[in-house]
Amino acid sequence: MEIRQVRHFVAVTTHGSFTAAARAEVIVQSALSASIRKLERELGAELFERTGRRPVLTPAGAAFLPAARALLAEEASAREAVSAVTGLTSGRVAIGTIQTLTSVDLPAELAAFHRVWPGIQISVIDATTAGLLDALLAREIDLAYLALDDSALPGGLTGFASWQEELVLMTSPEHRLAGAGRTLLSDLVAEPFVDFRAGTGLETSVHRLAAGCGLHRRITCEVTQIRLLADLVRAGIGVAIVPRQVAEWAGLPSVRIRQPDPPRTVVLAGRSPAPANPAAGALLAHLTSGSGPARTRSPLQRLTASRTNGDRS
Known part of the structure; x- marks a missing residue:
């Protein structure tokens, strides 16, 4: 049994699919699947049921998960011990982030960090707030950007910095409210919405906001990627409630x-x-530190620019 096989197994449980886990581990999906198949052969049991749309832990997989997380925690402790005596000429750090992070330009911050500490390997995990909380508590990641709304951090976790993000209504340029400037949630009763999959940080925030005002939204389409959400709103399939900078980066009207x-x-x-x-x-x-790089374009803004230049992958 190899540590990377265990890490691949835990990645699938964290991200909910082989595709997302392969993307997070920066390997092709076929290699990740082969790694887990090899682990299953060595353990003598299948760890996932693969008959549905999403992999589900088998009883053997559920029994193995706590031990797998403990193994990864031990590996992290071993790396930390070595890093402590190498003066940060080497080492590894894992940071998690919600997909709709707008308060911080994380790619620019990590690039600046890498220029100072080029020997440190950085792993970035993109997951829901619930998944990131689990990963923090299981010692799978070191730090994470979380969307908490009114809830408090669980015991055993520490908050280092926080930001307030305004949520706005994002519409297509042709929408009746595109130039309104402001609107009431009660004015949106008849509107079709594009929303993130249930359980994501943004969907939880929007659901709380709508419920607090008695708005029962009609969800036309659910997505898992911010770029696709912006493209669907641009096409007129519905409106969406997002952080203001998401609308700005997408080049779409934002209504307060x-x-x-x-x-x-x-x-x-x-x-x-x-x-x-x-x-x-x-x-x-x-x-x-407050001395990081000036804000540059976000991932969504870069994707939007690449689409304009002909990249539609």
Whole structure:
């Protein structure tokens, strides 16, 4: 049994699909599937049921998951011990993020960090807030950007910084409210909505906001990618409630929502006030120093620009 096989198994449970896990592990899906098949042969049992649309843990897989997470935690502890005596000339840090992070330009921040500490390997995990919380508590990642809304961090976790993000109504350029500037949630009763899959951080924020105002939204389409959500709104299939900068980066009208003012809270969190992993401590110091790079284009903005230049992959 190899650590990478265990990491691939846990990645599938964290991300909910072989495709998303392969993307997070930066390998092709066929290689990840082969790695898990080899692990199953070595353990003598199938770990996932693969008959449905999404892989589901078998009883053997559910029994193996706690041990797998413990193995990865031990590996992380071993790496931290070595990093502590190598002066950060090497090491590894894992950071999680919600897909709709707009408060921080994470790619630019990580690039600046890499220029200072080129020997540190950085892993970036894109998952839901619930998945990131589980990964933090299981020591699979060191830090994470979470969308918490009104809920508090679970015990054992520490918040290092927080931001308030305004939620706005994003519409197509031709929509009747595109130039309105402001609107009430009660004015949106008849509107079709494009929304994120249930359980994601943004969907939870929007659901809480709508429920608090008695708005029962008619969901036309559910998606898992922010770029696709923006493209569907642009095509006129529905409107969406998103952080203001998402609408700005997509080049779509943003309408301020009145009564109430709807912020959401994004928190940078970790397991303790001082990370045991020296590489994580260095990254945390960089992210909270206030001296990071100036904001550059977001991933969505870069994708939008690439589409304009002919890249439609």
